[in-house]
Amino acid sequence: MQYTIKQYSKDQAKKLNVVVRPSTKGNFKIDVYDSKNNYITSIGDKRYNDYPTYIESKGIEYANKRRELYRIRHKNDIGERGRLALQLLW
Numbered sequence: 329m330q331y332t333i334k335q336y337s338k339d340q341a342k343k344l345n346v347v348v349r350p351s352t353k354g355n356f357k358i359d360v361y362d363s364k365n366n367y368i369t370s371i372g373d374k375r376y377n378d379y380p381t382y383i384e385s386k387g388i389e390y391a392n393k394r395r396e397l398y399r400i401r402h403k404n405d406i407g408e409r410g411r412l413a414l415q416l417l418w
Contacts, residue, residue: 329374330350331350331351331357331358331372331374332350333348333349333350333357333358334378334380334381334384335380336379336380336383337358337378337380337416337417340415340416341360341416344412344415344416345362345363346360346361346362346363346368346412346416347360347361347362347363347365348360348361348416349361351370351372351374353370354370355373355374355375356370356371356372356373356374357371357372357373357374357378357417358370358371358372358416358417360412360416368408368412369408369409369412370409371409371412371413371416371417372413372416372417377394378417378418379391379394379395379398379417379418380417382394382395395418398414398418399414399418402414
């Protein structure tokens with residue numbers, strides 16, 4: 329099943345000057361490319377929800393709580409993949 333990129337992630341990508349596409353790699357949600365169409369990395373696991381998905385399915389309050397918990401859980405994830413996942417999906 330292919331992940332549908334939400335408008336939230338598209339808006340975040342625009343701010344970061346990157347391009348996002350549904351991933352073609354394993355269980356990832358999104359493939360991220362720079363503005364020259366060079367592959368950067370793949371982010372997000374299709375088996376788990378993210379901030380915009382929670383907003384759609386459970387509402388903003390629940391999504392904000394999940395976002396807070398995600399950020400606590402991944403506060404030490406300083407790699408490129410983790411940084412982009414945080415910025416594009418949370």
